[in-house]
Amino acid sequence: MAESARPQPPVSYRWAVLIFVSVAMAGNYYIYDSINALERIFIDHLGFSATQFGWLNSSYSLAAVLTLLVGGIIIDRIGTKKAILAFAMICLIGAAITAAHGSAATMIAGRTVLGLGAESMIVAVTTALAKWFKGKELSFAFGINLTIARLASVAADNSPTWASRAFYPKGPAGEPSWQRPLLIAVGAALLAVVCSLIYWGLESRAEKQYELGKAGQTDKLEFKGIFRYDLSYWLVVGLCFTFYSAIFPFRTFAIDFFTNKILAAHGGVAATEAARISSLKLAGSLNSLLPFSAMIATPLFGLLVDRVGKRAWFMMFGSLLLMPVYLMMAYSTVSLYVPVTLMGIAFSLIPAVMWPSVAYIVDQSRLGTAYALMTLIQQIGFFLLNLLIGSANDYAHAGLDNPGGYALGMWIFSVLGFVGMALSILLRLRETGPHAHGLETITTAHSASS
Secondary structure, eight states, rough: OOEEEEEOHHHHHHHHHHHHHHHHHHHHHHHTTTTTGHHHHHHHHHHHHHHHHHHHHHHHHHHHHHHHHHHHHHHHHHHHHHHHHHHHHHHHHHHHHHHHHOOHHHHHHHHHHHHHHHHHHHHHHHHHHHHHHHOOOOOOOOHHHHHHHHHHHHHHTTTTTHHHHHOOOTTTOOOOOSHHHHHHHHHHHHHHHHHHHHHHHHHHHHHSOOOOOOOOOOOOOOOOGGGGHHHHHHHHHHHHHHHHHHHHHHHHHHHHHHHHHHTTTTGGGGHHHHHHHHHHHHHHHHHHHHHHHHHHHHHHHHHHHHHHHHHHHHHHHHHHHTTTHHHHHOOOOOOHHHHHHHHHHHHHHHHHHHHHHHHSOGGGGGHHHHHHHHHHHHHHHHHHHHHEEEEEHHHHBBTTTTTTGGHHHHHHHHHHHHHHHHHHHHHHHTTSSTOOOOOHHHHHHHHHHO
């Protein structure tokens, strides 16, 4: 059959591809977040310091930066089906190393390997979706892909509830297990490998029978010309750095903070073991509200902004919501659901506006480099803040016997919130002036009429 005579893949085939690559990507989301509920177990039973716990995610981010420097070269050379499987196997190796031994050095090594595989796998999955859905339902496919991946984050945060036997195999009064929850993450990595193999089969079969689109160009970081980007771009990058550095490193330590904050109101160090387990489950539920809210609200906020414009204004509003939440958590007696809800709205709103805004500021020919640079700087923020907050918690002796010790870390996050607010104000001033790029004015109606 001639190449030009091949039919397009049927809709059901494309959606089967979407499901399998999304579940594969969800595997590495679960692995990344699987340690969130284990901080106190690592500290109390493995002798970790909070700084060492912070290194578990900082090492991941360091590896991710190195991956971004390499860019999409490997994916371009070997293709998406081989790349997704190869990176899924690297994630499996990283998860297995992390679960192999309860020493800080071993776990940091495992998380470093995970960072090398997971970020590259996300790029490969994105490239594959562009191949299968470009010119069709690409935006919706990306939305479904992200929703499935964030479901894995919600599952990881709530693992003390649905996998309580893994955390406490001998019952609430027994010794907790650090390894069994990590073995669940190894299982998630195995699932990712299986789904990657199925995708290999689906793409190999489709290459023989159907006409496939060309994969989207992967983001390669090219340093030439990066300093010629407009000021608006750098303001968005700065906001990206401050916003994500205030969210994801917070999630690293949030379950331990929430658990001890809740326990402090129910007897503190004198609390029963049952109360400790109940508090851990509630803390996981609170932490999972962030990815859960983003799953639902981010696409809706995206639709809203497309209709009304005002992108810089929405980023400023999201930054305003984020500013007080950390100090409310540290000092206020209001329910933790209040600041977490405000954070969830900001976590849903700002990304829905921030990433698409770059496409209005940067020329299409340089967009891949712009996104790669923005993501690299984001990962540097993760690296620095995970270490800084871990060190702050150690310095202030934060824990159940001293819940006030978490305040120093909360102040650090708050400073990031204030800086983000300042950057968003500067961006709005620029985008309502003579150097605007249409962030405030361009809407779907405007695009349709132009």
